[in-house]
Amino acid sequence: MMRLLNVTLVKGTIALGVGLMSANSSSAADLELGLPIVCKLGEDCFVQNYVDIDPGSEVQTATCFRAGYDGHKGTDFRVLDTAETADVVASAPGVVRGVRDEMPDRLVVSEQDRQRVADKECGNGVVIAHGGGWETQYCHLRQGSLAVSGGDRVERGQKLGQVGYSGFAAFPHVHLSVRKDGKTVDPFLGSFDQAGPRLTRCNEGTSETLSYDQPLWQGDIEPLLADAEGTIIQSGFADGPVKSLDLEQGLASQPESRSPALVFFARLINLQKGDRVTLRVEGPEGILAESEGEPVERQKAQWVAFAGRKLRSATWPAGDYTGTVTLVRNGEVFRQKTSRFALDG
Numbered sequence: 434m435m436r437l438l439n440v441t442l443v444k445g446t447i448a449l450g451v452g453l454m455s456a457n458s459s460s461a462a463d464l465e466l467g468l469p470i471v472c473k474l475g476e477d478c479f480v481q482n483y484v485d486i487d488p489g490s491e492v493q494t495a496t497c498f499r500a501g502y503d504g505h506k507g508t509d510f511r512v513l514d515t516a517e518t519a520d521v522v523a524s525a526p527g528v529v530r531g532v533r534d535e536m537p538d539r540l541v542v543s544e545q546d547r548q549r550v551a552d553k554e555c556g557n558g559v560v561i562a563h564g565g566g567w568e569t570q571y572c573h574l575r576q577g578s579l580a581v582s583g584g585d586r587v588e589r590g591q592k593l594g595q596v597g598y599s600g601f602a603a604f605p606h607v608h609l610s611v612r613k614d615g616k617t618v619d620p621f622l623g624s625f626d627q628a629g630p631r632l633t634r635c636n637e638g639t640s641e642t643l644s645y646d647q648p649l650w651q652g653d654i655e656p657l658l659a660d661a662e663g664t665i666i667q668s669g670f671a672d673g674p675v676k677s678l679d680l681e682q683g684l685a686s687q688p689e690s691r692s693p694a695l696v697f698f699a700r701l702i703n704l705q706k707g708d709r710v711t712l713r714v715e716g717p718e719g720i721l722a723e724s725e726g727e728p729v730e731r732q733k734a735q736w737v738a739f740a741g742r743k744l745r746s747a748t749w750p751a752g753d754y755t756g757t758v759t760l761v762r763n764g765e766v767f768r769q770k771t772s773r774f775a776l777d778g
């Protein structure tokens with residue numbers, strides 16, 4: 434009942450790949466990772482959390498932006514809400530070591546929920562062995578979506594299942610862990626040995642542009658790093674005040690001409706202390722609502738802001754409505770997003 438990943442070990446020795454690695458550490462070519470999810474990064478999926486490289490009780494991540502939480506051992510790629518489906522795919526070729534597919538998709542919102550998934554935090558998942566001591570693990574997949582079994586040989590990009598929210602998941606996402614010889618490796622840093630020096634660098638408060646000498650990711654890593662600094666993941670309209678949990682489940686309803694309220698909302702991730710989120714809503718008859726926002730008091734993994742008005746006449750005026758959200762950092766526009774919708778008369 435409380436077993437860990439339902440690991441089906443492949444009989445015999447797993448011999449994979451070519452070229453034996455020398456004993457004196459890893460090279461950049463050890464393992465190359467593609468994205469573990471099929472989506473448009475920065476549009477319909479985002480990197481919410483990174484690996485915590487601080488071995489103590491503090492949090493630090495390779496970007497020095499602390500976009501993670503204590504003890505986090507992977508990279509979290511989130512989708513907007515639980516109604517969205519996206520394929521989870523193998524980041525590198527290998528052999529499936531084990532799968533689990535029997536846990537329900539249920540967002541963790543309370544301590545009770547958390548206890549419910551104790552020792553099974555990964556939820557439905559897949560572990561793939563890549564040879565040379567490398568392993569990747571994919572967590573929180575949608576129940577019933579698993580497309581591979583223990584012992585299967587998989588290629589990079591091959592479907593493993595669908596993104597979900599089983600196990601310890603407060604939002605729908607796939608968590609990718611990378612391990613070498615059982616030790617967590619931050620795929621941005623590329624080897625276990627890089628974590629200590631990077632932590633020192635972050636703690637020194639360096640203002641230099643950080644370099645990533647041996648990332649495991651294939652291609653340009655900039656798009657993968659952008660979300661760590663804070664970004665607007667969604668904006669839209671609703672017919673009343675919105676709650677974070679409703680948005681996680683895609684439950685905001687678009688206003689209609691007789692809706693009791695008309696609200697513009699925005700969701701942001703990885704805000705820094707002092708950031709401000711301003712909102713401006715315009716309708717056919719001019720400005721409907723405006724909010725300057727208060728500076729956030731501390732780092733925020735997720736943030737929901739909204740502004741709007743109650744209905745004061747029989748119907749809302751027909752025409753175009755526009756909402757603009759701005760993330761203001763150090764007094765300057767850091768990110769901005771505009772949403773529009775039209776109300777028929």
Ligand SMILES: [Zn+2]
Nearest residue numbers: 507508509608
């Ligand atoms: Zn995670």
